Amino acid sequence: xxxxxxxxxxLLAALAPRLAAQGNTAEMLQRARRLxxxxxxxxxxxxxxxxxxxxxxxxxxxxQRVEAYKYLGAALAFQQGAAKRDSAVTYFRAALERDPFVDxxxxxxxxxxxxxxxxxxxxxFVTAVRPVHVDTLSPGSGLVTIQTLTxxxxxxxxxxxxxxxxxxxxxxxDNDGLREVRWDGFVANGALAPADRYQLExxxxxxxxxxxDTASTYLDVAWLHPPLEDTLPxxxxxxxxxxxxxxxxxxxxxxxxxxxAAGALLTQTVLTSSNLGGGNALLSGxxxxxxxxxxxxxxxxxxxxxxxPANIAENARRRAARETANEAIRQRNAVILRQTRLVIGPxxxxxx
Amino acid sequence: xxxxxxxxxxxxxLLAAVPSPAPAQLAVRGTGVLTMVExxxxxxxxxxxxSGMLYGAExxxxxxxxxxxxxxxxxxxxxxxxxxxxxxxxAEGTVRASVLTVPWLAxxxxxxxxTFTTPLVRQRWTVLRFGGEARLAFVGNxxxxxxxxxxxxxxxxxxxxxxxxxxxxxxxxxxxxGVILLxxxxxxxxxxxxxxxxxxxxxxxxxxxxxxxxxxxxxxTP
Numbered sequence: 001x002x003x004x005x006x007x008x009x010x011l012l013a014a015l016a017p018r019l020a021a022q023g024n025t026a027e028m029l030q031r032a033r034r035l036x037x038x039x040x041x042x043x044x045x046x047x048x049x050x051x052x053x054x055x056x057x058x059x060x061x062x063x064q065r066v067e068a069y070k071y072l073g074a075a076l077a078f079q080q081g082a083a084k085r086d087s088a089v090t091y092f093r094a095a096l097e098r099d100p101f102v103d104x105x106x107x108x109x110x111x112x113x114x115x116x117x118x119x120x121x122x123x124x125f126v127t128a129v130r131p132v133h134v135d136t137l138s139p140g141s142g143l144v145t146i147q148t149l150t151x152x153x154x155x156x157x158x159x160x161x162x163x164x165x166x167x168x169x170x171x172x173x174d175n176d177g178l179r180e181v182r183w184d185g186f187v188a189n190g191a192l193a194p195a196d197r198y199q200l201e202x203x204x205x206x207x208x209x210x211x212x213d214t215a216s217t218y219l220d221v222a223w224l225h226p227p228l229e230d231t232l233p234x235x236x237x238x239x240x241x242x243x244x245x246x247x248x249x250x251x252x253x254x255x256x257x258x259x260x261a262a263g264a265l266l267t268q269t270v271l272t273s274s275n276l277g278g279g280n281a282l283l284s285g286x287x288x289x290x291x292x293x294x295x296x297x298x299x300x301x302x303x304x305x306x307x308x309p310a311n312i313a314e315n316a317r318r319r320a321a322r323e324t325a326n327e328a329i330r331q332r333n334a335v336i337l338r339q340t341r342l343v344i345g346p347x348x349x350x351x352x
Numbered sequence: 353x354x355x356x357x358x359x360x361x362x363x364x365x366l367l368a369a370v371p372s373p374a375p376a377q378l379a380v381r382g383t384g385v386l387t388m389v390e391x392x393x394x395x396x397x398x399x400x401x402x403s404g405m406l407y408g409a410e411x412x413x414x415x416x417x418x419x420x421x422x423x424x425x426x427x428x429x430x431x432x433x434x435x436x437x438x439x440x441x442x443a444e445g446t447v448r449a450s451v452l453t454v455p456w457l458a459x460x461x462x463x464x465x466x467t468f469t470t471p472l473v474r475q476r477w478t479v480l481r482f483g484g485e486a487r488l489a490f491v492g493n494x495x496x497x498x499x500x501x502x503x504x505x506x507x508x509x510x511x512x513x514x515x516x517x518x519x520x521x522x523x524x525x526x527x528x529x530g531v532i533l534l535x536x537x538x539x540x541x542x543x544x545x546x547x548x549x550x551x552x553x554x555x556x557x558x559x560x561x562x563x564x565x566x567x568x569x570x571x572x573t574p
Contacts, residue, residue, distance in 0.1 A: 249491045256488040260497035263523030264538045268558075271521050271540055276392040276399055276556045279540060283388060283560035287538035291497060291525050298490055 069095035092120030127204030139185035241311035250302035257295015379569020402430035
C-alpha cells in the first residue's frame with residue numbers, strides 16, 4: 001500500500017499536462033467559436049489554424065480536430081472570393097474525411113457556407129455506419145435503429161451477417177446523406193436472429209463519381225429468456241436391452257440338452273443295480289433322445305434366429321418414451337423461446 | 353427310526369427358512385401324467401420283472417417366487433415280464449415341497465406312499481425323500497431341462513426290513529407353449545436291503561413319465 005501512493009502521484013503528474021493541453025484546445029475552440037459568432041472571422045481563423053497545426057503545443061482530439069476543420073471551412077466560406085471558397089471546401093472535406101457524420105445546421109450557417117459544404121460532400125465519397133448502442137428488443141414489436149450514411153447520392157446496401165451464416169438485407173436502394181435503417185430482430189428465413197456476433201456491412205456505390213466505399217460495424221446479439229429445460233440425453237448402451245442373443249447362447253442351449261441327456265443315461269447305466277440286470281435303456285433313452293434333439297434344434301434355431309423380439313419391442317418402447325418426453329420438453333421450450341428478447345450491443349471490431 | 357425323525361424335522365425347517373410371499377404371487381399348475389413303469393426285484397430267487405402303465409395327475413401350487421407345493425397320484429397295473437413275477441396293481445401318491453435357493457436349484461422334501469397289490473398280498477411302501485433338482489432353463493425360458501438326485505433316508509416296507517441304502521435320480525425336459533406344458537422325465541429309485549440269510553434283496557423302480565397340462569398364474573419359474 002505504501003508503494004502505491006508515490007506511483008499514483010507520478011502517474012497523475014505525467015497525465016496532468018495532457019489533460020491541461022486538451023483543456024487548452026477546448027478553450028481555444030470555444031474562443032474561436034465566440035470570435036466567429038462575433039464576425040471576428042480573421043481572429044477566429046488564426047486560432048483555428050493553431051488548433052490544427054502540427055506545431056500546436058496542445059493535444060487535439062479527433063473530435064476537436066473535426067470541429068476545427070468545420071469552423072475553418074465555415075469561416076472561409078463566410079468570406080468573399082473564389083480562393084476562399086475553395087479553401088473552405090478543402091477544410092470541409094478534411095472534416096468529412098475524419099467524420100462523415102459531421103454536418104452544418106441550416107439555421108446556424110448561411111447558404112454560401114451550406115453550398116461549400118455540399119460541394120465538399122460531392123467531391124468526396126464516404127460510406128459510414130454508427131456503432132449500435134446497447135438495446136433490448138422484443139422481436140415482432142420493437143425495432144433497432146442503425147444509422148448509415150453516404151456523403152452524396154449513392155446506391156446503398158446494408159446487410160447483417162452472422163458468423164453462423166444467418167443474414168438479413170436491411171436496406172438496398174438509393175441514398176443521399178443520413179439513413180436510419182431499422183431491424184426487427186429476424187433474419188432472412190424469418191427466424192429469430194440466433195445469438196451470435198454479427199457484422200453490419202454497408203456498401204455504397206457513388207452515383208456521381210466512380211467510387212465504391214464500405215463500412216462495417218460489429219454487434220453481438222444475445223437471447224434473453226427464462227432458462228430452458230434440457231432434453232433427455234440419448235439412450236446409452238446400458239439403457240437398452242440386448243436385441244440379439246450372443247452366439248454363446250446357442251452353445252449353452254446345446255450343452256443343456258446334452259446335460260439332461262447325460263443325466264438320464266448316467267442314471268440308467270451307473271446307478272442301476274447290476275444284480276438286477278441294469279436299467280431299461282428304452283425309458284432313459286427316450287428322455288436322453290428328446291433332450292439331445294431339443295439341444296441340437298435349439299442350438300440351430302438360436303444360431304439362425306438371434307433376435308430377441310421382447311427386447312426389441314421394449315427398446316422401441318423406451319425410445320418412443322424418450323422421444324415423447326423430448327417432444328414435450330421441446331414444446332415447453334418453444335413456449336419459453338417465444339418470450340425471447342434480443343439483447344443487442346456493440347462488439348469489438350469497431351466502425352468506420 | 354432315527355432317519356424318520358430326522359426327516360420329519362428337516363421338512364418344516366426347510367420351509368421355515370423361506371420368506372413368506374405376497375398373496376398375489378400365486379400360480380398353479382395341473383398336468384395329466386402317463387407313467388411307464390418297470391419294476392425289478394431280486395429277492396434271492398432271481399430277477400422278477402414287471403412293467404406297465406400308470407395313469408395319474410399332478411398338481412403344483414407356486415407360492416411366491418421360491419416355494420412349490422406338489423401333489424401327485426397315479427395308479428395302474430404291472431404285468432409280469434419274467435417267469436418268477438406275478439401281475440400286480442400299483443397305486444402311489446407323493447407330496448413334495450420345494451424351495452428354490454437360486455433360480456436354477458430347487459431343494460425339496462417329500463413323502464411317497466406306494467402300494468403293490470397281488471392276489472395274495474398287499475405290500476405298502478412309505479418313502480421319505482430329500483433331494484435337489486437343477487433346472488437348466490434354455491434361453492427363451494420356453495424349455496427347461498432338469499437333473500435331480502434324492503436320498504431316501506427313511507423307507508418302510510410292509511413285511512420287509514428297511515433298506516440300508518436307498519436313493520433316486522432322474523432327468524427330464526419340459527416344453528412350455530404359453531400356458532400349455534408338455535414334459536418327459538426319466539426316474540430311477542433303487543433300494544438295497546440288508547443281507548438276510550446270506551442274500552441281499554434289491555429292488556429297482558424305473559419310470560418314464562410323460563405329462564401334459566396347464567400352468568396358470570403370473571409367476572414363472574425355471
